[in-house]
Amino acid sequence: MLLKYKNFFSVLFSWIIFGGIIGIVVGSTTTLLLEINDYLGDDIRAKRDWLIILLPFGGLLIGYIYMNYGKVYLNHTNNDMAKSNNLVIDSVHGKKEVPLRMGPVVYLATFITVLFGGSTGREGAAVQMGGSVASAVNRFFKVNNLDKKILMMSGISAGFGSAFGAPITGAVFGMEMAALGKLKLEAFVPCLMASFVGHYITTAAWGHKHEEFIIQTLPEKSIITFIIIILLSVLFSLISVLYCQLRHGIEKVSENIFKKNHMKRAFVGGILIVLLTWMVGSQDYNGRGLQMLEQSFTEDVPPFAFLAKLVFTAITLGSGFFGGEAIPLFFIGATLGNALHTFIDLPLSFLAALGLIAVFCGGANTPIAAFLLAMEIFDGKGLEYFFVACLVSYLFSGHHGLWPSQQIYEPKSRLYQLVNGDTIENVETRKKRKQ
Known part of the structure:
Protein backbone atom coordinates (compact mmCIF):
# COMPACT_ATOMS: atom_id res chain seq x y z
CA MET A 1 0.00 0.00 0.00
CA LEU A 2 2.83 2.40 0.92
CA LEU A 3 4.62 1.60 -2.34
CA LYS A 4 1.45 2.33 -4.33
CA TYR A 5 1.06 5.80 -2.82
CA LYS A 6 4.79 6.43 -3.24
CA ASN A 7 4.51 5.70 -6.96
CA PHE A 8 1.37 7.83 -7.23
CA PHE A 9 2.99 10.91 -5.71
CA SER A 10 6.20 10.30 -7.64
CA VAL A 11 4.34 10.38 -10.95
CA LEU A 12 2.19 13.35 -9.86
CA PHE A 13 5.27 15.31 -8.77
CA SER A 14 7.09 14.57 -12.03
CA TRP A 15 4.08 15.72 -14.08
CA ILE A 16 3.92 18.98 -12.13
CA ILE A 17 7.65 19.60 -12.57
CA PHE A 18 7.70 18.73 -16.27
CA GLY A 19 4.54 20.75 -16.92
CA GLY A 20 6.07 23.72 -15.11
CA ILE A 21 9.30 23.52 -17.13
CA ILE A 22 7.37 23.32 -20.40
CA GLY A 23 5.17 26.24 -19.32
CA ILE A 24 8.13 28.47 -18.43
CA VAL A 25 9.96 27.88 -21.70
CA VAL A 26 6.89 27.97 -23.95
CA GLY A 27 5.45 31.02 -22.17
CA SER A 28 8.71 32.88 -22.82
CA THR A 29 9.01 31.79 -26.45
CA THR A 30 5.33 32.57 -27.10
CA THR A 31 5.86 36.08 -25.76
CA LEU A 32 8.72 36.43 -28.22
CA LEU A 33 6.42 35.22 -30.99
CA LEU A 34 3.62 37.63 -30.07
CA GLU A 35 5.85 40.67 -29.60
CA ILE A 36 7.80 40.16 -32.84
CA ASN A 37 4.59 39.48 -34.79
CA ASP A 38 3.11 42.72 -33.42
CA TYR A 39 6.25 44.62 -34.39
CA LEU A 40 6.47 43.11 -37.88
CA GLY A 41 2.76 43.41 -38.58
CA ASP A 42 1.88 46.74 -36.95
CA ASP A 43 5.10 48.77 -36.94
CA ILE A 44 6.70 47.62 -40.19
CA ARG A 45 4.29 46.05 -42.71
CA ALA A 46 1.26 48.23 -41.94
CA LYS A 47 3.32 51.36 -42.68
CA ARG A 48 4.95 49.95 -45.82
CA ASP A 49 2.33 48.63 -48.23
CA TRP A 50 4.96 47.86 -50.86
CA LEU A 51 6.25 44.92 -48.79
CA ILE A 52 3.40 42.78 -50.16
CA ILE A 53 5.28 42.66 -53.48
CA LEU A 54 8.02 40.64 -51.75
CA LEU A 55 5.62 37.93 -50.49
CA PRO A 56 6.42 35.49 -53.35
CA PHE A 57 10.14 35.80 -52.56
CA GLY A 58 9.37 35.26 -48.88
CA GLY A 59 7.63 32.07 -50.03
CA LEU A 60 10.77 31.01 -51.85
CA LEU A 61 12.78 31.48 -48.66
CA ILE A 62 10.28 29.54 -46.56
CA GLY A 63 10.23 26.76 -49.14
CA TYR A 64 14.02 26.60 -49.18
CA ILE A 65 14.15 26.35 -45.38
CA TYR A 66 11.62 23.52 -45.20
CA MET A 67 13.04 21.60 -48.16
CA ASN A 68 16.58 21.68 -46.73
CA TYR A 69 16.02 21.71 -42.96
CA GLY A 70 12.42 20.60 -42.46
CA LYS A 71 12.80 16.82 -42.63
CA VAL A 72 14.43 14.87 -39.82
CA TYR A 73 14.79 11.09 -39.64
CA LEU A 74 14.12 9.87 -36.10
CA ASN A 75 13.24 6.42 -34.77
CA HIS A 76 13.07 4.90 -38.25
CA THR A 77 10.49 7.44 -39.46
CA ASN A 78 10.73 10.54 -41.61
CA ASN A 79 9.35 13.53 -39.69
CA ASP A 80 8.35 16.35 -42.02
CA MET A 81 7.97 19.68 -40.23
CA ALA A 82 5.94 21.02 -43.16
CA LYS A 83 3.05 18.95 -41.75
CA SER A 84 2.98 21.54 -38.94
CA ASN A 85 0.28 20.80 -36.33
CA ASN A 86 -0.40 17.42 -37.90
CA LEU A 87 3.11 16.32 -36.97
CA VAL A 88 2.46 17.36 -33.35
CA ILE A 89 -0.79 15.37 -33.34
CA ASP A 90 0.99 12.33 -34.79
CA SER A 91 3.59 12.61 -32.03
CA VAL A 92 0.82 12.47 -29.40
CA HIS A 93 -0.31 9.18 -30.94
CA GLY A 94 3.26 7.88 -31.01
CA LYS A 95 3.46 7.72 -34.81
CA LYS A 96 6.04 10.48 -35.29
CA GLU A 97 8.44 12.64 -33.29
CA VAL A 98 8.71 16.40 -33.19
CA PRO A 99 12.29 17.50 -34.04
CA LEU A 100 13.91 19.94 -31.63
CA ARG A 101 14.42 22.46 -34.42
CA MET A 102 10.72 22.57 -35.32
CA GLY A 103 9.91 25.49 -33.01
CA PRO A 104 12.62 27.86 -34.26
CA VAL A 105 11.96 26.94 -37.89
CA VAL A 106 8.21 27.58 -37.72
CA TYR A 107 8.83 30.85 -35.85
CA LEU A 108 11.09 32.05 -38.66
CA ALA A 109 8.56 30.98 -41.30
CA THR A 110 5.75 32.74 -39.41
CA PHE A 111 7.75 35.97 -39.12
CA ILE A 112 8.41 35.94 -42.88
CA THR A 113 4.73 35.30 -43.61
CA VAL A 114 3.55 38.13 -41.33
CA LEU A 115 6.18 40.62 -42.52
CA PHE A 116 5.29 40.29 -46.19
CA GLY A 117 1.52 40.11 -45.79
CA GLY A 118 0.47 36.48 -45.87
CA SER A 119 -2.88 35.87 -44.15
CA THR A 120 -2.13 33.83 -41.04
CA GLY A 121 -2.47 33.55 -37.28
CA ARG A 122 -0.16 32.60 -34.45
CA GLU A 123 -1.38 29.57 -32.48
CA GLY A 124 0.12 27.13 -34.98
CA ALA A 125 3.61 28.43 -34.31
CA ALA A 126 3.00 28.47 -30.53
CA VAL A 127 1.65 24.91 -30.54
CA GLN A 128 4.55 23.65 -32.62
CA MET A 129 7.04 25.39 -30.35
CA GLY A 130 5.23 23.71 -27.45
CA GLY A 131 5.69 20.37 -29.17
CA SER A 132 9.35 21.10 -29.78
CA VAL A 133 9.94 22.05 -26.12
CA ALA A 134 8.00 19.01 -24.86
CA SER A 135 10.07 16.80 -27.15
CA ALA A 136 13.26 18.28 -25.69
CA VAL A 137 12.02 17.59 -22.14
CA ASN A 138 11.15 14.01 -23.10
CA ARG A 139 14.62 13.39 -24.45
CA PHE A 140 16.58 15.16 -21.74
CA PHE A 141 14.79 13.39 -18.89
CA LYS A 142 14.39 10.11 -20.84
CA VAL A 143 10.65 10.00 -20.20
CA ASN A 144 8.86 6.68 -20.76
CA ASN A 145 6.65 6.24 -23.86
CA LEU A 146 3.32 6.73 -22.06
CA ASP A 147 4.38 9.95 -20.37
CA LYS A 148 5.94 11.18 -23.63
CA LYS A 149 2.48 11.42 -25.16
CA ILE A 150 1.12 13.18 -22.08
CA LEU A 151 3.92 15.75 -22.12
CA MET A 152 3.34 16.37 -25.83
CA MET A 153 -0.23 17.31 -24.91
CA SER A 154 1.22 19.61 -22.25
CA GLY A 155 3.30 21.35 -24.90
CA ILE A 156 0.16 21.96 -26.97
CA SER A 157 -1.61 23.30 -23.87
CA ALA A 158 1.21 25.67 -23.01
CA GLY A 159 1.35 27.02 -26.56
CA PHE A 160 -2.38 27.64 -26.92
CA GLY A 161 -2.95 28.93 -23.38
CA SER A 162 -0.13 31.45 -23.56
CA ALA A 163 -0.94 32.54 -27.15
CA PHE A 164 -4.51 33.56 -26.32
CA GLY A 165 -4.41 34.37 -22.61
CA ALA A 166 -6.78 31.47 -21.95
CA PRO A 167 -5.10 29.02 -19.55
CA ILE A 168 -8.18 26.87 -18.80
CA THR A 169 -8.92 26.56 -22.50
CA GLY A 170 -5.30 25.69 -23.17
CA ALA A 171 -5.35 22.87 -20.61
CA VAL A 172 -8.33 21.21 -22.28
CA PHE A 173 -7.25 22.04 -25.83
CA GLY A 174 -4.05 20.03 -25.39
CA MET A 175 -6.10 16.95 -24.51
CA GLU A 176 -8.92 17.50 -26.99
CA MET A 177 -6.98 18.45 -30.11
CA ALA A 178 -5.52 15.03 -30.92
CA ALA A 179 -8.69 12.93 -31.13
CA LEU A 180 -12.43 13.39 -31.70
CA GLY A 181 -14.61 11.82 -29.04
CA LYS A 182 -11.84 11.23 -26.52
CA LEU A 183 -10.46 13.28 -23.65
CA LYS A 184 -7.44 11.76 -21.94
CA LEU A 185 -8.09 13.12 -18.44
CA GLU A 186 -4.94 11.49 -17.14
CA ALA A 187 -3.06 14.31 -18.83
CA PHE A 188 -5.06 17.03 -17.07
CA VAL A 189 -2.50 17.79 -14.34
CA PRO A 190 0.54 18.42 -16.57
CA CYS A 191 -1.61 20.13 -19.23
CA LEU A 192 -3.14 22.46 -16.65
CA MET A 193 0.25 23.16 -15.11
CA ALA A 194 1.88 23.89 -18.45
CA SER A 195 -0.98 26.09 -19.66
CA PHE A 196 -1.25 28.18 -16.48
CA VAL A 197 2.50 28.61 -16.10
CA GLY A 198 2.82 29.52 -19.78
CA HIS A 199 -0.01 32.05 -19.49
CA TYR A 200 1.40 33.76 -16.40
CA ILE A 201 4.92 33.82 -17.79
CA THR A 202 3.54 35.57 -20.89
CA THR A 203 1.35 38.06 -19.05
CA ALA A 204 2.78 38.54 -15.55
CA ALA A 205 6.49 37.94 -16.07
CA TRP A 206 6.88 39.46 -19.53
CA GLY A 207 3.91 41.84 -19.43
CA HIS A 208 2.29 40.99 -22.75
CA LYS A 209 -1.30 42.25 -23.17
CA HIS A 210 -3.71 40.18 -25.23
CA GLU A 211 -6.48 41.56 -27.41
CA GLU A 212 -9.83 42.16 -25.73
CA PHE A 213 -13.19 41.30 -27.28
CA ILE A 214 -16.14 42.71 -25.37
CA ILE A 215 -19.78 41.68 -25.69
CA GLN A 216 -21.70 44.89 -25.12
CA THR A 217 -25.21 43.42 -24.87
CA LEU A 218 -26.70 39.93 -24.63
CA PRO A 219 -30.07 39.01 -26.20
CA GLU A 220 -32.98 38.13 -23.95
CA LYS A 221 -33.44 34.43 -23.29
CA SER A 222 -36.33 32.96 -25.24
Missing part, protein backbone atom coordinates in the same frame (compact mmCIF):
# COMPACT_ATOMS: atom_id res chain seq x y z
CA ILE A 223 -37.16 29.97 -27.40
CA ILE A 224 -36.94 32.15 -30.51
CA THR A 225 -33.45 33.33 -29.54
CA PHE A 226 -32.20 29.77 -29.07
CA ILE A 227 -33.72 28.69 -32.41
CA ILE A 228 -31.92 31.55 -34.14
CA ILE A 229 -28.64 30.64 -32.42
CA ILE A 230 -28.98 27.00 -33.49
CA LEU A 231 -29.61 28.00 -37.12
CA LEU A 232 -26.72 30.46 -37.09
CA SER A 233 -24.41 27.84 -35.57
CA VAL A 234 -25.25 25.46 -38.42
CA LEU A 235 -24.30 28.20 -40.87
CA PHE A 236 -21.07 28.97 -39.01
CA SER A 237 -20.14 25.28 -38.97
CA LEU A 238 -20.65 25.03 -42.74
CA ILE A 239 -18.41 28.06 -43.25
CA SER A 240 -15.70 26.30 -41.23
CA VAL A 241 -16.10 23.23 -43.47
CA LEU A 242 -15.81 25.45 -46.57
CA TYR A 243 -12.57 26.92 -45.27
CA CYS A 244 -11.07 23.54 -44.35
CA GLN A 245 -11.99 21.97 -47.69
CA LEU A 246 -10.64 24.90 -49.69
CA ARG A 247 -7.42 25.10 -47.67
CA HIS A 248 -6.70 21.34 -47.95
CA GLY A 249 -7.77 21.30 -51.59
CA ILE A 250 -5.30 24.06 -52.47
CA GLU A 251 -2.57 22.22 -50.59
CA LYS A 252 -3.15 18.94 -52.45
CA VAL A 253 -3.53 20.53 -55.87
CA SER A 254 -0.40 22.66 -55.44
CA GLU A 255 1.59 19.64 -54.23
CA ASN A 256 0.50 17.62 -57.27
CA ILE A 257 1.20 20.40 -59.77
CA PHE A 258 4.63 21.26 -58.38
CA LYS A 259 5.50 17.69 -57.27
CA LYS A 260 5.79 18.78 -53.62
CA ASN A 261 8.37 21.44 -54.45
CA HIS A 262 7.76 23.75 -51.51
CA MET A 263 9.60 26.69 -53.07
CA LYS A 264 7.50 26.71 -56.26
CA ARG A 265 4.24 26.22 -54.34
CA ALA A 266 4.87 29.13 -51.99
CA PHE A 267 6.17 31.39 -54.76
CA VAL A 268 3.03 30.94 -56.87
CA GLY A 269 0.83 31.22 -53.76
CA GLY A 270 2.54 34.51 -52.95
CA ILE A 271 1.85 35.82 -56.44
CA LEU A 272 -1.84 34.92 -56.09
CA ILE A 273 -2.06 36.81 -52.78
CA VAL A 274 -0.39 39.86 -54.36
CA LEU A 275 -2.91 39.79 -57.24
CA LEU A 276 -5.86 39.38 -54.86
CA THR A 277 -4.60 42.26 -52.75
CA TRP A 278 -4.42 44.45 -55.84
CA MET A 279 -7.94 43.41 -56.89
CA VAL A 280 -9.43 44.08 -53.44
CA GLY A 281 -7.66 47.43 -53.21
CA SER A 282 -6.65 47.18 -49.55
CA GLN A 283 -4.54 45.09 -47.22
CA ASP A 284 -7.29 44.52 -44.66
CA TYR A 285 -7.17 40.78 -45.35
CA ASN A 286 -3.40 40.39 -45.27
CA GLY A 287 -1.51 39.63 -42.10
CA ARG A 288 -3.51 38.77 -39.00
CA GLY A 289 -6.34 41.24 -39.52
CA LEU A 290 -6.64 42.07 -35.83
CA GLN A 291 -7.85 45.62 -36.46
CA MET A 292 -10.92 44.54 -38.44
CA LEU A 293 -11.50 41.62 -36.08
CA GLU A 294 -11.78 44.03 -33.14
CA GLN A 295 -13.80 46.48 -35.24
CA SER A 296 -16.41 43.78 -36.01
CA PHE A 297 -17.49 43.91 -32.34
CA THR A 298 -18.26 47.63 -32.38
CA GLU A 299 -19.25 48.77 -35.87
CA ASP A 300 -20.13 47.54 -39.34
CA VAL A 301 -17.41 45.99 -41.50
CA PRO A 302 -17.57 45.15 -45.25
CA PRO A 303 -20.30 42.49 -45.70
CA PHE A 304 -18.04 40.12 -47.63
CA ALA A 305 -15.02 40.51 -45.37
CA PHE A 306 -15.45 36.97 -44.05
CA LEU A 307 -15.27 35.52 -47.58
CA ALA A 308 -12.21 37.56 -48.52
CA LYS A 309 -10.36 36.45 -45.39
CA LEU A 310 -11.38 32.84 -46.02
CA VAL A 311 -9.88 32.90 -49.53
CA PHE A 312 -6.74 34.84 -48.53
CA THR A 313 -5.98 32.44 -45.65
CA ALA A 314 -6.75 29.27 -47.60
CA ILE A 315 -4.33 30.32 -50.35
CA THR A 316 -1.65 31.52 -47.93
CA LEU A 317 -1.53 28.38 -45.79
CA GLY A 318 -2.54 25.98 -48.56
CA SER A 319 0.37 27.07 -50.73
CA GLY A 320 3.01 26.58 -48.06
CA PHE A 321 3.23 29.65 -45.83
CA PHE A 322 3.04 29.24 -42.05
CA GLY A 323 1.48 30.66 -38.90
CA GLY A 324 -1.83 29.63 -37.44
CA GLU A 325 -5.48 29.26 -38.33
CA ALA A 326 -7.31 30.23 -35.14
CA ILE A 327 -7.04 34.02 -35.64
CA PRO A 328 -8.21 33.77 -39.29
CA LEU A 329 -11.15 31.60 -38.16
CA PHE A 330 -11.92 34.18 -35.45
CA PHE A 331 -11.88 36.85 -38.17
CA ILE A 332 -14.11 34.85 -40.54
CA GLY A 333 -16.65 34.04 -37.84
CA ALA A 334 -16.76 37.50 -36.26
CA THR A 335 -17.09 39.38 -39.57
CA LEU A 336 -19.76 36.95 -40.80
CA GLY A 337 -21.68 37.51 -37.57
CA ASN A 338 -21.24 41.23 -38.11
CA ALA A 339 -22.67 40.96 -41.64
CA LEU A 340 -25.67 38.96 -40.43
CA HIS A 341 -26.58 41.77 -38.02
CA THR A 342 -28.22 43.53 -40.96
CA PHE A 343 -30.79 40.73 -41.21
CA ILE A 344 -31.01 39.42 -37.64
CA ASP A 345 -32.25 41.46 -34.70
CA LEU A 346 -29.59 40.42 -32.19
CA PRO A 347 -26.85 42.62 -30.66
CA LEU A 348 -23.90 43.25 -32.99
CA SER A 349 -21.15 42.33 -30.54
CA PHE A 350 -22.98 39.14 -29.57
CA LEU A 351 -23.33 38.00 -33.19
CA ALA A 352 -19.62 38.68 -33.77
CA ALA A 353 -18.71 36.70 -30.65
CA LEU A 354 -21.03 33.83 -31.60
CA GLY A 355 -19.48 33.59 -35.06
CA LEU A 356 -15.96 33.76 -33.67
CA ILE A 357 -16.51 30.79 -31.34
CA ALA A 358 -18.73 28.66 -33.59
CA VAL A 359 -16.49 28.85 -36.67
CA PHE A 360 -13.42 28.04 -34.58
CA CYS A 361 -15.23 25.13 -32.94
CA GLY A 362 -16.33 23.67 -36.27
CA GLY A 363 -12.83 23.87 -37.71
CA ALA A 364 -10.89 22.67 -34.67
CA ASN A 365 -13.33 19.94 -33.59
CA THR A 366 -12.76 20.91 -29.97
CA PRO A 367 -16.22 21.77 -28.54
CA ILE A 368 -15.21 21.80 -24.86
CA ALA A 369 -12.15 23.96 -25.46
CA ALA A 370 -14.16 26.31 -27.70
CA PHE A 371 -16.82 26.73 -25.01
CA LEU A 372 -14.18 27.42 -22.37
CA LEU A 373 -12.52 29.90 -24.71
CA ALA A 374 -15.81 31.80 -24.95
CA MET A 375 -16.05 31.86 -21.15
CA GLU A 376 -12.50 33.16 -20.76
CA ILE A 377 -12.34 35.82 -23.47
CA PHE A 378 -15.93 37.06 -22.97
CA ASP A 379 -15.82 37.06 -19.14
CA GLY A 380 -18.39 34.29 -18.77
CA LYS A 381 -21.16 36.14 -20.61
CA GLY A 382 -23.75 34.19 -22.58
CA LEU A 383 -22.87 30.79 -21.10
CA GLU A 384 -26.03 29.04 -22.34
CA TYR A 385 -25.78 30.50 -25.82
CA PHE A 386 -22.17 29.52 -26.40
CA PHE A 387 -22.68 26.04 -25.00
CA VAL A 388 -25.45 25.40 -27.54
CA ALA A 389 -23.45 27.03 -30.35
CA CYS A 390 -20.39 24.86 -29.72
CA LEU A 391 -22.43 21.67 -29.57
CA VAL A 392 -24.32 22.44 -32.79
CA SER A 393 -21.22 23.60 -34.68
CA TYR A 394 -19.28 20.50 -33.65
CA LEU A 395 -22.02 18.13 -34.79
CA PHE A 396 -22.85 19.82 -38.09
CA SER A 397 -19.24 20.32 -39.23
CA GLY A 398 -19.09 16.56 -39.72
CA HIS A 399 -15.75 14.79 -39.95
CA HIS A 400 -13.87 17.69 -41.46
CA GLY A 401 -11.30 19.85 -39.73
CA LEU A 402 -8.16 21.92 -39.74
CA TRP A 403 -5.89 18.97 -38.99
CA PRO A 404 -6.26 15.80 -41.13
CA SER A 405 -4.22 13.80 -38.59
CA GLN A 406 -6.95 14.11 -35.95
CA GLN A 407 -8.08 10.61 -35.00
CA ILE A 408 -11.76 9.76 -34.79
CA TYR A 409 -11.85 7.86 -31.51
CA GLU A 410 -15.63 7.79 -31.83
CA PRO A 411 -17.75 9.25 -34.67
CA LYS A 412 -19.77 12.35 -33.85
CA SER A 413 -22.89 10.30 -34.49
CA ARG A 414 -23.77 6.69 -35.33
CA LEU A 415 -25.38 8.06 -38.46
CA TYR A 416 -21.93 8.64 -39.97
CA GLN A 417 -21.06 4.89 -39.81
CA LEU A 418 -17.32 5.36 -39.46
CA VAL A 419 -14.69 3.04 -38.03
CA ASN A 420 -13.22 4.00 -34.65
CA GLY A 421 -9.57 5.04 -34.78
CA ASP A 422 -9.70 6.39 -38.35
CA THR A 423 -8.34 9.84 -39.24
CA ILE A 424 -10.07 12.83 -40.82
CA GLU A 425 -7.69 12.57 -43.77
CA ASN A 426 -8.68 8.96 -44.51
CA VAL A 427 -12.39 9.74 -44.19
CA GLU A 428 -12.18 12.64 -46.64
CA THR A 429 -10.08 10.59 -49.08
CA ARG A 430 -12.67 7.79 -49.16
CA LYS A 431 -15.49 10.32 -49.73
CA LYS A 432 -13.71 11.77 -52.76
CA ARG A 433 -13.14 8.31 -54.23
CA LYS A 434 -16.87 7.55 -54.01
CA GLN A 435 -17.84 10.78 -55.75
